[in-house]
Amino acid sequence: MDHNIQEELVKQVANQVRKLNNLQEKNIKHQVDQIYTQLESFFWLQRSLKLQGNLPPLRGWPVSPDFLLLLHRWITKHKPKVIVETGSGASTLVIADALRQNNQGKLFSFEHLEKYGNQTWQTLVDENLTGWVDLRVGELVDWQHDHLNPVDAEKKSRWYLRDFEGIQQIELLVVDGPPGGTCKYARYPAVPALHGRMSAGAEVWMDDANRQDEIDVCERWAELYGFDLEFIPLEKGLACLKRAKQEVSASTLPVAASVDTNTYSDYDEWHLGLDFSLPEDRQTS
Numbered sequence: 373m374d375h376n377i378q379e380e381l382v383k384q385v386a387n388q389v390r391k392l393n394n395l396q397e398k399n400i401k402h403q404v405d406q407i408y409t410q411l412e413s414f415f416w417l418q419r420s421l422k423l424q425g426n427l428p429p430l431r432g433w434p435v436s437p438d439f440l441l442l443l444h445r446w447i448t449k450h451k452p453k454v455i456v457e458t459g460s461g462a463s464t465l466v467i468a469d470a471l472r473q474n475n476q477g478k479l480f481s482f483e484h485l486e487k488y489g490n491q492t493w494q495t496l497v498d499e500n501l502t503g504w505v506d507l508r509v510g511e512l513v514d515w516q517h518d519h520l521n522p523v524d525a526e527k528k529s530r531w532y533l534r535d536f537e538g539i540q541q542i543e544l545l546v547v548d549g550p551p552g553g554t555c556k557y558a559r560y561p562a563v564p565a566l567h568g569r570m571s572a573g574a575e576v577w578m579d580d581a582n583r584q585d586e587i588d589v590c591e592r593w594a595e596l597y598g599f600d601l602e603f604i605p606l607e608k609g610l611a612c613l614k615r616a617k618q619e620v621s622a623s624t625l626p627v628a629a630s631v632d633t634n635t636y637s638d639y640d641e642w643h644l645g646l647d648f649s650l651p652e653d654r655q656t657s
């Protein structure tokens with residue numbers, strides 16, 4: 373082989389190796405930062421919680437510590453009277469703890485699997501938190517209303533049994549179920565099912581908003597139900613939908629909504645890191 377060509381090839385290979393190394397280094401740094409952020413969030417979460425025992429493991433299926441920390445802070449700050457969540461687990465325990473600290477409010481938690489429902493209930497019993505939670509466990513049933521999943525989809529649309537007795541004026545809806553394997557856009561029914569029971573200033577928090585299905589769902593909710601939509605860069609992604617302060621009446625639906633993926637308005641502390649101050653250290657405005 374010509375000497376010049378050989379030299380050129382060696383140079384190109386060395387270049388590629390350097391680029392790959394840089395990329396790998398960046399990826400590793402990102403992973404390490406992520407682990408550190410979760411540990412830091414977990415540490416501050418532990419200091420905020422008033423639990424006797426420990427939280428369930430927070431890797432894999434459950435929400436991440438950064439989400440739980442933000443959730444606990446939001447609830448102790450805003451003191452909502454009615455919260456609904458779909459998908460029970462660690463989040464149920466954290467929400468119930470925040471309500472107990474507020475000494476007001478109720479969480480209605482929907483769960484489709486008895487095994488996990490029982491598990492969640494037992495943790496609430498152990499922590500003496502059952503009075504703050506109405507856990508509604510029942511198998512998913514066919515969903516025949518508005519959905520992003522096509523009517524002729526291989527996996528038919530299913531959702532929780534619409535047992536909404538006693539649920540009115542929801543101030544926070546936390547959407548973390550049913551699992552994606554149920555059907556495509558499995559979480560979509562949450563807002564169509566519950567928007568009529570939400571308060572004027574209600575917020576909807578969607579976990580796992582790094583995933584395209586969840587992004588599509590949130591964008592459709594924002595468009596149809598008049599929410600402003602923000603994506604908060606947590607580990608698994610949080611989409612936060614806020615209702616404009618005036619009631620959205622059925623006659624005005626669908627309304628145009630702004631979809632902003634780049635502002636962090638109320639969440640500035642989350643833009644560059646975390647706000648690690650304890651509630652007692654924070655100035656009240």
Ligand SMILES: C[S@@+](CC[C@H](N)C(=O)[O-])C[C@H]1O[C@@H](n2cnc3c(N)ncnc32)[C@H](O)[C@@H]1O
Nearest residue numbers: 433434435459460461462463485488548549551
């Ligand atoms: C994303 S998980 C909900 C997590 C819950 N919000 C939490 O903070 O732990 C959605 C559903 O998955 C199911 N689930 C929970 N843990 C699971 C596991 N380890 N394996 C399979 N399914 C699980 C439960 O039925 C739950 O409602």
